[in-house]
Amino acid sequence: MRAIVYHGPGHKEWKEVPDPEITDEGDAIVRVDTVTICGTDLHILKGDVPAVHEGRILGHEAVGTVEEVGDGVQTLAPGDRVLVSCISACGTCRFCREGRYGQCLGGGGWTLGHKIDGTQAEYVRVPFADMSTYQLPSGASDEEMLMLADILPTGYEVGVLAGGVRPGDVVAVVGAGPVGLSAIAGAQLYSPRHIVAIDLSDARLEAAKQFGADVIVNNSREDPLGVIRELTGRLGADVSIEAVGVPATFELAVKLIRPCGRIANIGVHGQAATLHLEDQWIRDITLTTGLVDTSSTPALMRLITSGQINAKRFITHHFDMDDFEEAYDVFARAGDTGALKVVLSR
Numbered sequence: 400m401r402a403i404v405y406h407g408p409g410h411k412e413w414k415e416v417p418d419p420e421i422t423d424e425g426d427a428i429v430r431v432d433t434v435t436i437c438g439t440d441l442h443i444l445k446g447d448v449p450a451v452h453e454g455r456i457l458g459h460e461a462v463g464t465v466e467e468v469g470d471g472v473q474t475l476a477p478g479d480r481v482l483v484s485c486i487s488a489c490g491t492c493r494f495c496r497e498g499r500y501g502q503c504l505g506g507g508g509w510t511l512g513h514k515i516d517g518t519q520a521e522y523v524r525v526p527f528a529d530m531s532t533y534q535l536p537s538g539a540s541d542e543e544m545l546m547l548a549d550i551l552p553t554g555y556e557v558g559v560l561a562g563g564v565r566p567g568d569v570v571a572v573v574g575a576g577p578v579g580l581s582a583i584a585g586a587q588l589y590s591p592r593h594i595v596a597i598d599l600s601d602a603r604l605e606a607a608k609q610f611g612a613d614v615i616v617n618n619s620r621e622d623p624l625g626v627i628r629e630l631t632g633r634l635g636a637d638v639s640i641e642a643v644g645v646p647a648t649f650e651l652a653v654k655l656i657r658p659c660g661r662i663a664n665i666g667v668h669g670q671a672a673t674l675h676l677e678d679q680w681i682r683d684i685t686l687t688t689g690l691v692d693t694s695s696t697p698a699l700m701r702l703i704t705s706g707q708i709n710a711k712r713f714i715t716h717h718f719d720m721d722d723f724e725e726a727y728d729v730f731a732r733a734g735d736t737g738a739l740k741v742v743l744s745r
């Protein structure tokens with residue numbers, strides 16, 4: 400089969416590799432029908448995620464068809480159409496029992512395209528397949544469901560739920576990439592007073608409006624702190640969500656918050672970022688970080704099929720899998736190309 404193979408920072412290649420095989424009785428081999436690229440894949444290619452070794456097949460999002468299952472798989476059969484989630488779950492460890500699948504101690508968590516070969520391939524081995532896939536509901540397209548593999552649960556769980564967004568809040572979202580836009584879509588479900596999207600790209604800010612931001616700030620031209628202060632009687636945002644993953648945006652997200660406010664960091668950071676405790680110790684703030692658990696996937700699936708979340712809006716570009724390298728290029732140059740999510744199909 401062919402797959403996107405990581406060859407160290409800055410290098411990847413769509414090339415011929417051996418087909419995956421079942422190595423554990425809980426595995427399934429899934430034929431990848433639709434797959435996408437994540438901002439985290441770009442972090443990996445920058446060298447920000449050293450756990451990813453050379454030779455690894457990238458990718459942690461897919462919709463596909465079950466080809467083969469191990470003897471221990473109980474709920475899936477060949478031919479089933481499934482969402483392959485970015486998070487795998489053993490289902491039995493302490494954290495899985497609490498629904499904290501991202502922290503799985505039994506060999507799950509974020510493994511696909513990280514510690515084991517991933518989904519940017521014609522076939523993928525999915526461990527703990529019963530717990531790590533979701534049967535597709537009728538009435539929704541593969542592409543919409545693909546948005547549930549990572550970005551929608553990430554924005555919702557690590558941003559909106561961790562940040563404790565409540566009705567009437569002013570929510571600042573720093574970074575309007577697919578993950579920030581997912582946080583905006585999720586925050587909107589809670590009737591906030593304002594959602595303020597902050598990004599350097601006007602194209603992304605225009606997208607943020609479509610997803611429900613009512614105030615947009617291009618922080619290359621305008622000071623977001625001034626805007627937030629104006630909206631909040633100089634207090635600051637109730638919740639700020641960091642969805643970029645660089646020190647400057649983390650520090651900005653902290654600065655935007657009111658006393659007793661909540662900062663939810665989603666970004667994957669490759670460098671040390673400073674928490675200015677000399678300013679913040681007295682302000683009763685709460686800071687959360689997190690890897691997505693994907694425990695909200697079934698609920699978000701229902702919100703898509705009921706039309707309350709429009710997942711189609713994320714998809715800006717379509718490619719054949721053979722054009723994977725071009726799809727990476729278009730996604731990486733999102734500022735010029737307007738890409739949100741690029742979808743590749745076989």
Ligand SMILES: NC(=O)c1ccc[n+]([C@@H]2O[C@H](COP(=O)([O-])OP(=O)(O)OC[C@H]3O[C@@H](n4cnc5c(N)ncnc54)[C@H](O)[C@@H]3O)[C@@H](O)[C@H]2O)c1
Pocket residue numbers: 437438439440442549550553557573574575576577578579597598599600603618642643644645647648664665666667668689690691733
């Ligand atoms: N915690 C998790 O479980 C999890 C899961 C998935 C993704 N992530 C991370 O979430 C982050 C966002 O992912 P994405 O796919 O949306 O990424 P992306 O790269 O597509 O989007 C990032 C956005 O930030 C904007 N930006 C960059 N620098 C900025 C600055 N100084 N000020 C304001 N905006 C700035 C960019 O213009 C872009 O629109 C990444 O760090 C990704 O690795 C985390």
Ligand SMILES: [Zn+2]
Pocket residue numbers: 437438439440459485549550
């Ligand atoms: Zn991802």
Ligand SMILES: [Zn+2]
Pocket residue numbers: 488489490491492493494495496502503504505506507
């Ligand atoms: Zn587990």
